[in-house]
Amino acid sequence: MRNPLRSDWFQRVLLPGFCFQSMIIAGGYGTGRELVDFFLTKGVVGGLLAMTLVTVPLWSAVCALTFELARRARAWDYRTFARTLLGRGHWAYEVLYLASLVVIVSVVAAAGGEIVSRAFGIPYAVGVAVIMVAVGWLVLRGTTTVENFLSFWSLALYAVYSLVLLAAVRAFGPQIAAAFGSGEITSDWALGGAEYMAYNVGTLPALLFCAHHLRTRRDAVIAGVLAGPIGIIPAVLFFIAIAGLGPGMVDETVPSLTLLTRLGSPILLVAFQVVLFATLIETATSLIHAFNERVANALKEQGRRLDPRVRPLTSTVVLLVAVLLAQAGLEDLIGIGYRILTYGFWLIFILPLLWWGVRRFPRRDDAV
DSSP, rough: OOGGGSSSHHHHHIIIHHHHHHHHHIIIIISSSHHHHHHHGGEEEEEHHHIIIIIIIHHHHHHHHHHHHHHHHOOSSHHHHHHHHHHHHHHHHHHHHHHHHHHHHHHHHHHHHHHHHHHOOHHHHHHHHHHHHHHHHHHHHHHHHHHHHHHHHHHHHHHHHHHHHHHHHHHHHHHHHHHTTTOOOOHHHHHHHHHHHHHHHHGGGGGGGGGGGSSSSHHHHHHHHHHHHHHHHHHHHHHHHTTTTTTGGOOSSSSSHHHHHTTOOOHHHHHHHHHHHHHHHHHHHHHHHHHHHHHHHHHHHHOOOTTTTHHHHHHHHHHHHHHHHHTTHHHHHIIIIIHHHHHHHHIIIIHHHHIHHTTOOOOOOOOO
């Protein structure tokens, strides 16, 4: 029986969106801490408006432009893409990407260790070790395995997040309705959506290894437009669920675990934590695999080949550095590190893409 995840239509239309969602999930809203910082602090209505009216349209636009520019230039790794977009200034994006790689994987390590420690009573180091081994195995297997894993687990994520929302509505539906009925919104709600969009989408060129299936401009535009909603839907489901828990969620380190504990369903708690832990592996795999692909393509230009054994070694080194950085604490990593990266990506990637990238698109749509 043919694997539907390997069908031509799925690879051209949906795969880029699911890979985008997989890349941003751990650093974007897996723990729930990010949604609290960028959205819940804007009020429940303000947060929802920021997600749907600011983040999604901007994500879709940037994804569509990035996919099309990559397709035209056949730039399937972030180094080649940055050279296409920035010319000699491509090094600036590479420096920013490496910084984001370490910071985001640090969040992954911190969250992974805290999940296994709080949920299962397992030592922090065990969670980090499991992530390290899983990421090393996936990047060793190569692009096809990575694509399949990201796609399959994204579908599992949708299912579990839907169940969490249903359970939340059943457990404290009136509180959720009251929260949204209050109409709470701050004056800077749009800024929250723009900041959240930028720090997530800044590493978008890292997933171009899964965009090589795109053949026409229509493919790139459709895939890009769909990537925005595909990426945000689980976040919206979770945001609605935590809206009924009150402003006290702002002080929670891992709001997702707090929510699941309040729901009181042992089965759902375990299922969510398993899925959440796997999303940490998803994001780390996406970012590290992209780095390996960048090195592999650079060596290929020189007529050389990347030794497959180097791929898992890269993940080991990155994760060890990230573990040391993770000692800074999850709140500090997200609250400080992410915002610095946000404005860096606005300057180095998003603005050049919106200004210069659009101008480089020829009017004629040639399939490549």
